[in-house]
Amino acid sequence: MSTSGAERWATADIRTIPVQRFRPGQHGFAAYGSDCGQWDVVSAFVRQGLALSEKVLVILHPSVTEEELLDRIDGHTPALEAAWRRGQLGLSSMRALIAPHHGFTAARQWDRLAEESALAVREGYTAMRAYIDMAWVDDLGTNLNDVMQRERSAQHLFTGRTYSELCAYDDRSFTDEVLTEMHRTHPVNLLAAVGALRAVHHHGGNGAGVRLTGEADIATQDEFLRALQTTLGRTTPGQPLNIDLASLHFLGAGCAADLLRLSASVSSPTTVRCTSVQARVLHRLGAGSVRSLALVVEEGTGC
Amino acid sequence: MLTPELLCRLRFTLRDLPRVRIEVETCAAWAGLCEPRRGEFVVAVDAVATNAVEHAGGSGQLLLRHIGDELECQVADEGPGFSEDVIPELLPGLDGAPTGRGLWLAKLVTDRLSVVRAGDNGSGSGNGSVVTFAVRLPHG
Numbered sequence: 348m349s350t351s352g353a354e355r356w357a358t359a360d361i362r363t364i365p366v367q368r369f370r371p372g373q374h375g376f377a378a379y380g381s382d383c384g385q386w387d388v389v390s391a392f393v394r395q396g397l398a399l400s401e402k403v404l405v406i407l408h409p410s411v412t413e414e415e416l417l418d419r420i421d422g423h424t425p426a427l428e429a430a431w432r433r434g435q436l437g438l439s440s441m442r443a444l445i446a447p448h449h450g451f452t453a454a455r456q457w458d459r460l461a462e463e464s465a466l467a468v469r470e471g472y473t474a475m476r477a478y479i480d481m482a483w484v485d486d487l488g489t490n491l492n493d494v495m496q497r498e499r500s501a502q503h504l505f506t507g508r509t510y511s512e513l514c515a516y517d518d519r520s521f522t523d524e525v526l527t528e529m530h531r532t533h534p535v536n537l538l539a540a541v542g543a544l545r546a547v548h549h550h551g552g553n554g555a556g557v558r559l560t561g562e563a564d565i566a567t568q569d570e571f572l573r574a575l576q577t578t579l580g581r582t583t584p585g586q587p588l589n590i591d592l593a594s595l596h597f598l599g600a601g602c603a604a605d606l607l608r609l610s611a612s613v614s615s616p617t618t619v620r621c622t623s624v625q626a627r628v629l630h631r632l633g634a635g636s637v638r639s640l641a642l643v644v645e646e647g648t649g650c
Numbered sequence: 651m652l653t654p655e656l657l658c659r660l661r662f663t664l665r666d667l668p669r670v671r672i673e674v675e676t677c678a679a680w681a682g683l684c685e686p687r688r689g690e691f692v693v694a695v696d697a698v699a700t701n702a703v704e705h706a707g708g709s710g711q712l713l714l715r716h717i718g719d720e721l722e723c724q725v726a727d728e729g730p731g732f733s734e735d736v737i738p739e740l741l742p743g744l745d746g747a748p749t750g751r752g753l754w755l756a757k758l759v760t761d762r763l764s765v766v767r768a769g770d771n772g773s774g775s776g777n778g779s780v781v782t783f784a785v786r787l788p789h790g
Binding site for chain 1: 655656657658664665667668669671672673675676677679680685686689690692693696697700703704741743744745751752755756758759
């Protein structure tokens, strides 16, 4: 994974989520700096959509064939092959989407996407999600300003939560100015890499805290522990310590134990905001024996 | 005799673990395993695969199958081999060594878990162990 590319746009503000947390009604920005990094995200995007019973539309660089898509995302599993056969997963192009028209207009594209998502719901899917590689802009010879205006004013597509869209920008093909503007414009930004972990610290009148996004496993365990220790270091003894795991898609056993161990070692009351699955894991590993620890389960954050 | 349905077969090292979790989550959803058990099953798979990466040769092979009313996962490694004895009977204390906590959790959240050391199952000599664990799927 290139750090010179997508990492630049992977700031962990409140809008940053891992691809596995992409949900109906979201309009997301992703940047990639290598083909390898893009395929990991496409693979996760597709699989998560299928797990949520959504219809999944993939629009990639026009040169990508169906065979290449399935090869690159390890699509020859029973679940993916069945989804492909019944039309739950499909590869298309912007050219095909707006046909028989040849030129892009925002209204034309919006109408077609709205039609497709309505069809997906009629077919019994919970929603439709689209991964759109912005290589189509060059392919159709579209004015970039028109595309950027479309991205800024597409809110109405997402209000019914029957459609979500991830716009993927190859940072070798777009200028920094365009990428910065698109990163700012989209309501949701994706972490640069599957498996990554990001920590955002905050400190206010209500004590110190950290918001963790991504995945906490053996590969990110040192980062996870460092983030907790940094937060602890910023906490005045006795002041509350707030740990927000609600945007953490995965909490492994090792990191969960680290969190409990650290909570047990401090006098500060510690509040952990988490998903129902994380709460079950923490309870099973002994959260109940850590007196200063309170778990607050965020409804609707289960996966 | 129930015919197993192969859901996925993956070779993995440390860098593949996120991909393993995504694949297992997708297959588990497809097989009908609902939350929160699906999330806990993914945690169990990660714990067993992590054990292979950390202590059993750095890599492994995962096999996920739908057998009858169960979702079964096998993780084979090529490490020195270990037996079920390494899994503590009780939850290891937070102040103790972390050894075995992941496997202990995997055993707790699944409906069955067993460990067979290669060579102990009549298949001849060889390195490594196979951890097999399963959860029951909801009816219907």
